[in-house]
Amino acid sequence: xxxxxxxxxxxxxxxxxxxxxxDFFALGGQSLAAMEVVAAVRRRLGITVRVRVLLxxxxxxxxxxxLAAAGAAPGRP
Amino acid sequence: MDIDLLAxxxxxxxxxxxxxxxxxxxPGLTRHPEPHGPGFWVASRYDDVLAVLGDPATFSxxxxxxxxxxxxxxxxxxxRMMVVSDPPRHGRIRRVVGAPFTPxxxxxxxxxIVAGVTDLVDEVVGADGGGPADGxxxxxxxxxxxxxxxxxxxxxxxDLPRADWPLIGRLTTDGLDSPDPIDRLDANxxxxxxxxxxxxxxxxxxxxxxxxxLLAAGGDLTDDELILNCSGVLTGASxxxxxxxxxxxxxxxxRPDLWSELRASPELLPTTVExxxxxxxxxLHALRTVTRPVTVSGTELLPGERVTAxxxxxxxxxxxxADPDVFRPDRxxxxxxxxxxxxxxxxxxxxxxxxxxxxxxxxxxxxxxxxPAGEPVWSTxxxxxxLTRLPVRLSPA
Numbered sequence: 001x002x003x004x005x006x007x008x009x010x011x012x013x014x015x016x017x018x019x020x021x022x023d024f025f026a027l028g029g030q031s032l033a034a035m036e037v038v039a040a041v042r043r044r045l046g047i048t049v050r051v052r053v054l055l056x057x058x059x060x061x062x063x064x065x066x067l068a069a070a071g072a073a074p075g076r077p
Numbered sequence: 078m079d080i081d082l083l084a085x086x087x088x089x090x091x092x093x094x095x096x097x098x099x100x101x102x103x104p105g106l107t108r109h110p111e112p113h114g115p116g117f118w119v120a121s122r123y124d125d126v127l128a129v130l131g132d133p134a135t136f137s138x139x140x141x142x143x144x145x146x147x148x149x150x151x152x153x154x155x156x157r158m159m160v161v162s163d164p165p166r167h168g169r170i171r172r173v174v175g176a177p178f179t180p181x182x183x184x185x186x187x188x189x190i191v192a193g194v195t196d197l198v199d200e201v202v203g204a205d206g207g208g209p210a211d212g213x214x215x216x217x218x219x220x221x222x223x224x225x226x227x228x229x230x231x232x233x234x235x236d237l238p239r240a241d242w243p244l245i246g247r248l249t250t251d252g253l254d255s256p257d258p259i260d261r262l263d264a265n266x267x268x269x270x271x272x273x274x275x276x277x278x279x280x281x282x283x284x285x286x287x288x289x290x291l292l293a294a295g296g297d298l299t300d301d302e303l304i305l306n307c308s309g310v311l312t313g314a315s316x317x318x319x320x321x322x323x324x325x326x327x328x329x330x331x332r333p334d335l336w337s338e339l340r341a342s343p344e345l346l347p348t349t350v351e352x353x354x355x356x357x358x359x360x361l362h363a364l365r366t367v368t369r370p371v372t373v374s375g376t377e378l379l380p381g382e383r384v385t386a387x388x389x390x391x392x393x394x395x396x397x398x399a400d401p402d403v404f405r406p407d408r409x410x411x412x413x414x415x416x417x418x419x420x421x422x423x424x425x426x427x428x429x430x431x432x433x434x435x436x437x438x439x440x441x442x443x444x445x446x447x448x449p450a451g452e453p454v455w456s457t458x459x460x461x462x463x464l465t466r467l468p469v470r471l472s473p474a
Contacts (some may be wrong), residue, residue: 031262032153036301038263039270051262 001068003060009040010060024058047071082109082119082362082385083144085457093361093459094402097121097390105376106384117144117364117383118376123394123414125374129365129386130418136365136384137163138421143364143460144385147258158305160313160421167420169296174306175424176294177234177287183427185285186234190428191435193233197225198439202473211472215450218330218467222436223323224250224315230432231314235275235307236286245271249315252308254458265308272304310425317359318429320456320463321415322436324357328404330449330469335406340441340474349406350433355413356404358389361462363417388414389462445474 003020010018013036014027024034034054042048049070057063078099087093100107100121107119120129129136141151142160156166159174176182201222202214216222228246237245248271251264275288283289288307298306329336339345362385367378378384392413393401416423423429440447451468 030153031150035262035266035269038266039273042267042270043273051266052259055259 001064001071003064005045006041006064006067007060009037009044013037013040018060020059020061022060024054024060024063029058041067045071080107080109082459083111088361088459088462089455089457094389094393097387098393100387101390101394105374106378109385115382117385118378120373120384120386121390121394122374123391123397126386126388126391126414127418128373129384130363130414130421132371133163133167133365133420135368135371137368138167138365139163140366140383141364144362145460146364154305157302158309159424160309164420170298170302170306171420171424173291173294173296173298173303174310177290178424178427180427182290183431186428187431189233190230190431191438193229194226194432194435195439197222197229198436198443202440202443202471213470213472215468215470218326218469219319219323219464220466223326223464223467224319226322226432226436227315227318227429230318230428231287231311234287234428236284236288237275241271245311246315249311253312253316253461254456268308268311269304272307273300276300276303276307313423314425314428316461317423318432320359320461321353321357321429321433323464323467324359325353325433325437326447326469327449327453327464327467328353328356330447330467332404333446333448335404336447339406339437340445343438343441345406346434346437346441348409348411349437350430351411351413352404352406352408353433354415354429355392355398355408355411357463358392358413358415359461359463360415360417361389361459362387363421388417443474444471446470446472448472 007018013033014029016027018027034051037054038049038051047067047070049067053066054063057066078096080096080100081087082093082096087096100119106125108116109119110116120126138161139155141148151161154161156162159167159170162170201216224246228242232242232245248264248268252261252268255261255264276292279288280292283292291303291307339349364383364385367380367382367384369380371378392415395401397412416426448470450470453464454466456462456465
């Protein structure tokens with residue numbers, strides 16, 4: 001899965017440019033921003049992911065990989 | 078008496094009221110220690126609670142409004158979410174959030190709310206649960222009735238698809254009450270996404286629902302702020318009335334004489350509803366942060382210190398309520414603070430009163446007796462509090 005779509009969501013929520021190896025918290029992310037990211041991922045990419053996943057995988061490339069796994073899982077929208 | 082207003086077991090039942098009764102007898106405000114913090118002040122008397130809640134310039138909501146909340150979380154929504162804002166910003170948010178709750182707006186809703194509540198009671202009392210031969214029915218007054226009451230009213234007011242109602246109810250409770258903060262965050266993220274979608278749809282196609290009314294009043298609120306406050310409305314609606322409704326059934330189960338009296342004299346209904354609100358006081362405390370030096374009841378408070386105003390204790394203050402620990406259906410006057418006080422006084426109080434009135438009206442008609450049928454279970458939080466399970470035996474009228 002390409003990081004572009006996810007990077008766009010991070011950028012909108014955090015208000016700063018985002019690269020693949022950026023860390024969500026280092027960019028100023030916090031609980032409310034994490035919530036907004038997860039909500040946007042669900043709406044725009046159709047992938048349901050728990051906030052916990054972002055908190056445990058705060059690097060963009062890593063988080064995107066997790067999303068790809070969740071998105072490909074059977075039974076997911 | 079040892080006082081600990083942070084101990085969960087104090088709140089599973091009524092023991093917190095004993096502790097607060099003791100604090101009301103102590104002069105001034107009481108300093109309460111905290112395991113990992115500087116401690117906080119406790120205002121337990123009616124007048125002291127009024128002094129704190131009525132003066133938002135001295136007692137700010139911006140650093141959070143509950144014990145156990147995180148200051149960081151409050152920071153993120155300060156002046157964006159109505160309950161975590163101070164005047165003048167608070168007033169601007171309130172004009173938007175309050176738009177669907179004005180008397181004029183609610184006239185539109187009155188009949189639908191009453192019909193919905195009546196249907197719910199008919200379903201709960203009428204459904205054949207394969208009960209005992211005497212025709213009585215055993216129900217969980219919370220799961221079957223009390224928690225569904227506000228959920229159904231607020232979901233209907235928001236015009237949400239019926240299939241989503243249970244989900245919304247679960248998410249709202251998890252978002253406030255889950256022991257794990259990350260679970261709370263997950264639930265809130267789901268609510269956030271749900272309202273983001275909903276707001277888009279209602280903007281494209283407005284209806285006569287609560288969300289459309291809020292959008293029409295929009296003011297200068299951003300979409301994020303609208304979503305946060307929709308979620309605030311959901312919490313305020315769902316997580317409070319359920320406990321008042323459940324507490325009412327507990328009272329009438331324990332005091333069959335009061336239930337017979339109410340059935341015989343429906344004119345007692347308005348004062349009974351107020352007494353239920355005073356008696357149950359689901360919102361136990363509200364926290365404020367001192368902005369400037371101030372003296373309350375002779376206690377000097379410094380900027381930055383936190384004060385908790387115990388609404389449930391004010392509502393049992395013998396200086397204001399004669400026999401405060403007696404449930405009196407005809408109590409008049411009854412100037413309880415169950416909806417809070419000052420600029421943050423509950424925006425949905427009219428709906429709450431209407432729900433409880435409609436509930437009792439329907440129950441009076443359908444239920445002859447209410448009897449305990451098992452041990453009640455209490456929530457253990459010190460913020461919003463009440464029964465989470467209440468087995469009752471209902472005998473249909």
